[in-house]
Amino acid sequence: MFIGKKRLGEDIAASEITDHPIYLDRRKFLNGTAAIATASLLPFSMLNAKSAVPEASYLNLKQSPYSTDEGLTTYESVTTYNNYYEFGTGKSDPAIRLESINFPDKSKPWRVSIEGECDKPGEYDYDDLIRPFTLEERIYRFRCVEGWSMVIPWVGFPLADLIKRAQPNSRAKFVEFTTFYDPEIMIRRNVLDWPYTEGLRMDEAMNPLTLLAVGLYGSELLGQNGAPIRLVTPWKYGFKSIKSIVKIRFVESMPQSAWMKAGPKEYGFYSNVNPDVDHPRWSQSKERRLGEFLKRKTAMFNGYEEHVAHLYTGMDLTKNF
Numbered sequence: 001m002f003i004g005k006k007r008l009g010e011d012i013a014a015s016e017i018t019d020h021p022i023y024l025d026r027r028k029f030l031n032g033t034a035a036i037a038t039a040s041l042l043p044f045s046m047l048n049a050k051s052a053v054p055e056a057s058y059l060n061l062k063q064s065p066y067s068t069d070e071g072l073t074t075y076e077s078v079t080t081y082n083n084y085y086e087f088g089t090g091k092s093d094p095a096i097r098l099e100s101i102n103f104p105d106k107s108k109p110w111r112v113s114i115e116g117e118c119d120k121p122g123e124y125d126y127d128d129l130i131r132p133f134t135l136e137e138r139i140y141r142f143r144c145v146e147g148w149s150m151v152i153p154w155v156g157f158p159l160a161d162l163i164k165r166a167q168p169n170s171r172a173k174f175v176e177f178t179t180f181y182d183p184e185i186m187i188r189r190n191v192l193d194w195p196y197t198e199g200l201r202m203d204e205a206m207n208p209l210t211l212l213a214v215g216l217y218g219s220e221l222l223g224q225n226g227a228p229i230r231l232v233t234p235w236k237y238g239f240k241s242i243k244s245i246v247k248i249r250f251v252e253s254m255p256q257s258a259w260m261k262a263g264p265k266e267y268g269f270y271s272n273v274n275p276d277v278d279h280p281r282w283s284q285s286k287e288r289r290l291g292e293f294l295k296r297k298t299a300m301f302n303g304y305e306e307h308v309a310h311l312y313t314g315m316d317l318t319k320n321f
């Protein structure tokens with residue numbers, strides 16, 4: 001499905017691995033111990049799939065100037081500590097459940113429909129959808145509303161690139177996203193009104209920081225991280241980054257997200273990371289970076305102020321939370 005797909009440690013000589021442009025630099029070994037370094041030279045079958053990046057799906061990615069150089073959260077944490085409520089509310093539920101049911105099944109087509117107020121709507125097979133776009137690697141800080149944070153090397157392309165091709169018309173003021181939904185395989189808890197939906201204002205959607213991610217750590221997304229394609233908006237709380245997208249719709253009025261419907265006093269449309277605006281039930285001033293012991297101060301817009309503050313000029317961010 002992807003260019004240059006190879007399985008690490010299976011058919012690549014150790015010398016070749018050392019020269020690999022994406023993985024075998026400091027990133028692969030970040031938080032990495034000698035044990036992991038040694039493991040990468042062992043046959044793939046002997047690896048713990050969770051502690052090593054399993055597959056190099058994307059090679060020679062363009063490195064994004066928007067990346068942070070902060071230390072990465074381990075691949076293991078990124079792929080086993082998740083929120084994906086359709087598959088359970090425990091942090092390890094999505095990884096366990098999605099591995100056991102093999103979701104999404106790559107032998108089945110994944111369709112994404114582009115709809116609403118645009119001149120070029122259409123329903124695309126996933127491969128056709130992403131083919132026109134240049135994939136890059138972007139290392140973003142990620143902050144969950146629950147108070148933990150990570151640093152993740154995403155692979156993706158700007159949502160703006162896709163929007164330009166869809167040619168939204170003048171009535172398109174917002175973009176609404178919808179997650180795949182199948183009650184047969186998803187846990188039918190009544191936490192949320194499924195399918196999961198999210199939305200962005202058009203200028204937020206067009207902002208160069210807004211990414212459609214198809215991978216992380218150079219590898220294809222796993223089900224628990226929202227395969228095959230999910231949204232990433234690094235200046236917003238994690239719940240905006242809707243997973244396993246099947247629909248992108250241009251609309252005139254502000255869409256209701258699944259979380260707004262569930263708790264309008266707790267979850268607003270904007271959900272911008274803001275240490276000064278608390279969640280009604282807890283403070284948002286600090287965060288715990290996964291893998292660290294001490295909490296750190298949360299930065300306004302998650303540290304992306306220079307890129308996004310202008311989007312909210314004149315708005316009362318206490319009311320527009």
Ligand SMILES: Nc1nc2c(c(=O)[nH]1)N[C@H]1C(S)=C(S)[C@@H](COP(=O)(O)O)O[C@H]1N2
Binds near residue numbers: 224
């Ligand atoms: N469809 C869907 N998307 C979702 C969620 C979800 O439950 N369902 N959880 C959100 C929340 S609360 C967070 S913090 C992030 C977590 O992304 P990660 O598990 O890849 O770190 O996904 C977001 N996207």
Ligand SMILES: [Mo]
Binds near residue numbers: 083144146237238239
């Ligand atoms: Mo979250």
